[in-house]
Amino acid sequence: MNLPPLPAIMLEPLVRAALLEDLGRAGDLTSDAVVPRDHHATTVLTARQAGTVAGLDLAMLAFHLIDQNVDVKLHHADGSKIAQGEFIASVSGPARAILTAERTALNFLCHLSGIATATASVVAAVRAHSAKIVCTRKTTPGLRAVEKYAVRAGGGSNHRFGLDDAILIKDNHIAIAGGIRPAIERARTSTGHLVKIEVEVDTQAQLEEALSLAPDAVLLDNMSVDELRQAVVMVAGRAITEASGRITPSTAPAVAATGVDLISIGWLTHSAPILDIGLDYRVPDRRA
Incomplete structure (x- = not known):
């Protein structure tokens, strides 16, 4: 599917505002307390159900705004059909940053993929x-x-x-x-x-x-x-x-x-x- 991406300048204010809302006044207390500063981790974004993906650029921005050293490798693009259990992307890098950005990234990705999936069903x-x-x-x-x-x-x-x-x-x-x-x-x-x-x-x-x-x-x-x-x-x-x-x-x-x-x-x-x-x-x- 040839789906032109939205310019990053349109997406960044949305993701930045969502991260600031989540970080509040003191940052990620849990990850800072539990996860060693120098720990690196590899994670995967996994589809729990079949559907159509949308919002990957916002998810990537969430990780990168917390730490540019987080590496996101996409296995699918927005508009792709995915099966239950399929990997959508790999996310690796500083563990604290990944955990801090996780919820914001998933909020955008799950919501927009839900819209794409519902639309695809009617189409x-x-x-x-x-x-x-x-x-x-x-x-x-x-x-x-x-x-x-x-x-x-x-x-x-x-x-x-x-x-x-x-x-x-x-x-x-x-x-x-x-x-x-x-x-x-x-x-x-x-x-x-x-x-x-x-x-x-x-x-x-x-x-x-x-x-x-x-x-x-x-x-x-x-x-x-x-x-x-x-x-x-x-x-x-x-x-x-x-x-x-x-x-x-x-x-x-x-x-x-x-x-x-x-x-x-x-x-x-x-x-x-x-x-x-x-x-x-x-x-x-x-x-x-």
Whole structure:
């Protein structure tokens, strides 16, 4: 999988903040007390369950920010499928540093790999259809860039990154603006030519009104499979169609079969379970 990495300048503040939160006011009391200063160790990042990996750059940064002498050798890249029990990376160097960074590295790696794994499960479920799986803005505060990266690692695509890169007119916007027509007309007169306009609709009547105003995309919210199928016919390629509303791996194939272009799923980032990954100490072979 050709997944461009995020620049280190984007990742380092996140990892640095997480390490500082963990180190607190006195550092790693346990490792400093229990582990000899000059002890070196070899450990492995091991998958406790099968899944898709994401977040390795953040894990490596966690170790390197504590001690540049920690050596991390990757056996897999982000976006790779891994089996239960498989080694993801080897981590060797000063034992205190490895243990100090361990939890921060695993927090990022397990969380982002969980998102990638959940995304991959839905992508696989709709593989027979053309619909793309996309995430939403329902992300952990401060972690949006890396969580959306994890969605890409799982084979999904990204919806808008924030309020500033597209216009998405939702139900409350429509209610306050006084209807779909004034909402779209105001959006069109106040934005630049490169900014896309999408409008959320709940009914065929709303969809018909929206289409008369030529939006770039329509968000078909909480529609049944039959309603989605009818909506796709109504749109007839005049706008991008996006389905949303509590879609799971088991319901996604039927939604994709309606012909929608996109399926947006919020739980990929806000509720995906972690992928269980551990750091295991490798006891030196004394027989050599």
